Amino acid sequence: MDFKTEISRLLNEFLLTRTDLFLVDLKISASSDVIVILDGDNGVTLQDCLDASRAIEFNMDREIHDFSLQVMSAGLSEPLESPRQFKKNIGREIEVMLNDSSEIEGELLTVDEEKIVLKLEYRRPKLIGKGKEDVVEEKEIPYSEIKKALVVIKF
Structure with a gap:
């Protein structure tokens, strides 16, 4: 399974456990910088971002693919899309x-x-x-x- 597919799979598995949260954007650069932007029906807490980060980070082997990961909430400056x-x-x-x-x-x-x-x-x-x-x-x-x-x- 390629890197992007695996990140998407892990993120989707996490979101299935947290139906109040949803993905706004997932960006993966050529240098494997992963940026996940989440939103939630009742907002997104720091703990929500940590949980999403752990769901990805703890299930990826950095020996196989080194990457950086940022998980954040959609800010007020982000456009509304969904x-x-x-x-x-x-x-x-x-x-x-x-x-x-x-x-x-x-x-x-x-x-x-x-x-x-x-x-x-x-x-x-x-x-x-x-x-x-x-x-x-x-x-x-x-x-x-x-x-x-x-x-x-x-x-």
């Missing part, structure tokens, strides 16, 4: 860059397997008369139209 990641961020403000390069920012209301729904709040010129009016609307966005989505960090 429906599971979107679900854990319901109620938060997210910024979505669409495939046409336009951007939308709003509160994430609902998520399913095909789309997300954002609550948009903005001001626009009144349809009749002068001045502006507040508008609140919901917008459905299919995953196929999303180029990148990030949680908006507010201080």
Whole structure:
């Protein structure tokens, strides 16, 4: 079994024991630097990262294949990619860059397997008369139209 396949197998075996965690990304460089990025329905603790690291490290023979290993949680700067990641961020403000390069920012209301729904709040010129009016609307966005989505960090 090749190195990448073995790392993937060990990681998947670990994740089967921890159904609250899921893989965001697995990167293996040509020089055998392994980077595992995890996320979880209730977040990822340091202990979760240690457990995943041990599941890989203790089952690989460094005499056969030397490697470095980093296991980390998906940070706030990481884009949201899977429906599971979107679900854990319901109620938060997210910024979505669409495939046409336009951007939308709003509160994430609902998520399913095909789309997300954002609550948009903005001001626009009144349809009749002068001045502006507040508008609140919901917008459905299919995953196929999303180029990148990030949680908006507010201080």
